[in-house]
Amino acid sequence: MPLFSKNKFPVDGRVAVITGGSQGMGKSVAILLAQRGAHVAIIARNPAKLDSALEEIRAARRSAEQKVFLYSADLTRGGEAAAALAAVQAELGTPDIVWTCAGGTQPGYFKDYSSAALEREIGINYFTVMHTAHAALRLMTSAGATEDGRKRHIVFTSSVLAFYPIAGYNSYSPAKAAIRALADGLRQECLLYDIDVHACFPATIYSPGFEEEQKTKPELTKILEGSDEGQTPQQVAEECLKGLERGEALVTTTLMGSVIRGSAWGGSPKGFFDTLFAMVLVLVWSVVGRVVDGDVVKYKKKLEKEGKADGK
Numbered sequence: 001m002p003l004f005s006k007n008k009f010p011v012d013g014r015v016a017v018i019t020g021g022s023q024g025m026g027k028s029v030a031i032l033l034a035q036r037g038a039h040v041a042i043i044a045r046n047p048a049k050l051d052s053a054l055e056e057i058r059a060a061r062r063s064a065e066q067k068v069f070l071y072s073a074d075l076t077r078g079g080e081a082a083a084a085l086a087a088v089q090a091e092l093g094t095p096d097i098v099w100t101c102a103g104g105t106q107p108g109y110f111k112d113y114s115s116a117a118l119e120r121e122i123g124i125n126y127f128t129v130m131h132t133a134h135a136a137l138r139l140m141t142s143a144g145a146t147e148d149g150r151k152r153h154i155v156f157t158s159s160v161l162a163f164y165p166i167a168g169y170n171s172y173s174p175a176k177a178a179i180r181a182l183a184d185g186l187r188q189e190c191l192l193y194d195i196d197v198h199a200c201f202p203a204t205i206y207s208p209g210f211e212e213e214q215k216t217k218p219e220l221t222k223i224l225e226g227s228d229e230g231q232t233p234q235q236v237a238e239e240c241l242k243g244l245e246r247g248e249a250l251v252t253t254t255l256m257g258s259v260i261r262g263s264a265w266g267g268s269p270k271g272f273f274d275t276l277f278a279m280v281l282v283l284v285w286s287v288v289g290r291v292v293d294g295d296v297v298k299y300k301k302k303l304e305k306e307g308k309a310d311g312k
């Protein structure tokens with residue numbers, strides 16, 4: 001292996017926990033890590049979906065020595081997250097990698113949600129991540145350093161919407177932005193413990209969750225995200241892993257994702273080209289932001305012609 005390509009995210013022989021590992025991106029991440037030699041535990045609510053995913057993960061293993069495990073829990077509750085991770089520790093050992101993929105949204109116009117629905121979206125997209133990270137960090141820190149001296153990792157799954165929130169996702173993007181903030185702050189704090197913290201920022205993933213989204217997604221939102229080609233869950237898992245292997249703190253999975261992130265780096269760790277990108281994009285966005293807002297105004301005028309209020 002060339003000198004400068006040292007893998008910063010080895011998974012071989014390590015214990016990896018994936019929340020939301022029963023379908024979509026989470027299942028693809030679990031399969032990919034099993035193919036690379038990890039012991040894999042998945043956590044989600046629905047036991048039947050967990051069962052069938054675990055069979056696929058078991059079949060993907062490189063060797064029969066690799067252990068697999070599932071645990072059904074609602075991670076919006078702190079107690080269940082702690083119990084789930086304790087069960088993984090008892091079965092497979094202290095987690096070396098905890099990767100949160102649980103999340104999801106029912107897109108819509110903000111005013112149309114009930115207050116309870118808005119709270120549910122924050123629960124699914126932020127509380128699950130917060131509780132999982134909290135429980136993981138407690139286990140990891142009380143277990144002390146790893147035997148082989150390799151770092152442990154906490155990986156979050158956010159969305160490009162954390163950097164550029166668009167109309168129709170306002171129940172969801174704020175939680176994804178909160179994940180980005182947690183990743184940056186916790187990364188700094190975890191320098192104390194030799195634990196790396198990362199966040200991944202996919203754009204459209206053609207997952208079962210995405211199929212559900214399409215049922216309530218406003219036409220305007222479909223127009224705004226129309227330029228995004230989308231990726232399969234497998235592609236997203238592979239791109240995330242590549243970024244993690246390069247040692248990136250914030251990982252994007254497409255060029256468009258890097259472009260959107262380029263305008264929003266703030267104090268997050270970045271490389272040389274990322275810095276150049278950021279300098280250029282601050283200028284580019286003064287045009288792009290206006291163009292995209294212009295699309296919304298165009299859509300409004302179209303609706304007015306048709307005598308409709310907001311496209312519904």
Ligand SMILES: NC(=O)C1=CN([C@@H]2O[C@H](COP(=O)(O)OP(=O)(O)OC[C@H]3O[C@@H](n4cnc5c(N)ncnc54)[C@H](OP(=O)(O)O)[C@@H]3O)[C@@H](O)[C@H]2O)C=CC1
Pocket residue numbers: 019020021022023024025026043044045046047049073074075076100101102103104105124128157158159160201202203204205206207208209210233
């Ligand atoms: N699809 C997309 O276009 C994009 C998605 N993302 C993000 O990527 C991640 C994966 O998305 P996607 O592949 O679409 O996922 P899916 O919506 O297809 O699957 C979501 C997974 O999370 C689990 N889950 C949901 N709620 C909870 C909960 N309260 N406790 C425990 N597990 C839970 C689900 O299982 P169960 O229901 O049984 O609990 C399922 O395994 C999400 O965080 C999503 O927000 C980011 C960018 C784009």
Ligand SMILES: CCCCCCCCCCCCCCCC(=O)[C@@H](N)CO
Pocket residue numbers: 104105159160161166202203204205210213224225227228259260284288292
């Ligand atoms: C120069 C810059 C050009 C930028 C143009 C703007 C394009 C916006 C694309 C937004 C894509 C939204 C993906 C949503 C992913 C997601 O998280 C949901 N599907 C929820 O799961």
